Amino acid sequence: MSDFKVETKCLHSGYTPSKGEPCALPIYQSTTYKYDTTDEMGQLFDLKAEGYFYTRLQNPTNDAVAAKIADLEGGVAAILTSSGQAANFYAVFNICEAGDHVVAASTIYGGTFNLLAVTFKKLGIDCTFVDTDASPEEIAAAFRPNTKVLFAETIANPALVILDIEKFAKVAHEHEVPLIVDNTFATPVNCRPFKWGADIVTHSTTKYMDGHAVQVGGAIVDSGNFDWDAYGHKYHGLTEPDESYHGVIYTKQFGKKAYITKATSQLMRDLGSIPSPTNCFLLNLGLETLPLRVERHCYNAQKIAEFLNAHEK
Template identity: 35%
Template sequence: MSNTTDRDPLAAGLHPQTLAVREAMPASQYGENSEALFLTSCYRQPDSETCAARFAATQPGYTYTRTSNPTVESFERRLAALEGSEAAIGTSSGMAAILMLCLALLKAGDHVVCSRSVFGSTIGLLGKEFAKFGVETTFVAQTDLQAWRAAIRPEATRLLFAETPTNPLTEVCDIRALADLARNAHAQLVVDNTFCTPVLQRPLELGADMVMHSGTKFLDGQGRVLAGAVCCTAQLVREQFMPMVRTAGMALSPFNAWVVLKGMETLALRVKAQSEQALQLASWLQQHPAVSSLHYPGLPSHPQHQLAMRQQSGAGGSVLAFTVKGHTPEELRRNAFHVIDSTRLLTIAANLGDTKTIITHPASTSHGRLSEEVRQAAGITQGLIRIAVGLEHLDDIKADLLRGLDTLK
């Protein structure tokens, strides 16, 4: 039995809200309304000639899931539609996306300029792993445009890598200004858009060349699977990234692609609701006597508040960080652990972008493997706590935090 109900391809000019629900590969002959999960590692070939032609890519058709898979393609099409890119390529995790991008675009002797406040593993990958192969990275202060400019080496700099807002300090860099710097230096700007997602921020519209994602976070949105992606031109995907994924194997699993594909259908609702909760929580936390500093771009007290409001559709996002009171590193760590361990509802973990609120001690988790010197330079003190706000009732989140904040010695 078959159902040939698929209608014409989607019309041009549909709104992101519609594309988040509808953009995908055409339905199969069964006419399924929810996109199908093609959980297969290889594909049956009708005969040897066709098989040879498909492997040689002289004829279209699926061969092996490390090369292509319809569910992964649905995920890629939907994300590209939301970011406004020609194409996207899925990878097994966010870190795999950065690995793929760097392996494909860099060679020994090349140079990268990267914010020193990006996700800890990104610093490790560029600063340690790629250094072994002769790719040098200069880490600069996230918001110091002059430092970015000065770090560029005219003959060698190929990539500028930025993440905004940063994790966990929520520092915001000016994407448009960095894109101008990159263009003048004949380099390319990559923006990690994991925190804002295309719902709040579309870096390609601001001049970035590529956008990368940890789909593990908001795109999935319910903390289930690892996924990653890079959004860019179709030519880059076809000529650089696809061959790298096929060769090096950081392919996205069809199951994970399907989970994230369905997660993206509610992305805008979740991101907006969580961002609104975060703003209220940040305003409230700022008043608490046990909180010595608070980082949230949605508050006027944030140093880049104006820029964030311009660049992030007027919203601060759903991640905030605060420092508990204390003097020595030992006292700060003890106090931070007290607040975290006094919670009963919040999840103690190192993820974000989940519907469940997550509380994290960055200095001992996401940034735990960095040397004390690098961690200090990135501003990650022992008293810092990050909260990735979810969808629980705000009063319950506050009550959970108060248990520790009100009992600090």
């Protein structure tokens, strides 16, 4: 639905019922799926056929909501996770391993700061933090030959610092690495980071996307724009055979969906932070009213800003 307005996408993207089917997205609360032969299941396990076989890897309710978020951001594919923390962990770990390095804006959410500064360090991945307002030269100075990712937030939580996405994207691309932007606070209603050069977007769907405080969740969306093959020596997890998955080469077999497919078939397989289908259903209900709520949040914020601006103190 890429030509439709955001209001229409929030209602209709990801799930198109046929005649006589339910208007509301069904909750497929099932771990497993029925097949007649073991051969059919084998084809699915080997990624030779498309279909559902185990909800840790894919589920129809989750997939519909992931497709809606991918469409809202203008990406090629998305994966949902059980929290925003899991989304940021997967987004970085999908292309980093022990010995690698990350550059990140220092104003990011505290949980993500700890993830990068403390937990990733234990996994052998170092992080250098740069000021969000730093010059391109200062950001560039933080890069090392083993840097694999530049990470920042559109609107930082809680500092509310606004990211110059184009500036960060330019530095990232000059160093041949993707820019990952956590777009939780802006939501795709206020900003679509791919338009300004970001390569991958993450969300804590727990916040505005949900809007009713009923589910904890996360999402990763890939723009499909970063050319992993051009820098295959850096991103060998995507461009060389995955021995843990029958030697599949993600970029070769899945093209622009390589990054999300690897996150699903490798990280979700091994780490398992899948959201429940019921939580995805609740998230979808929240998404349906996202543009209305964001409009009101902006209206309220403007009122408060004007009041404070005019206040003698």
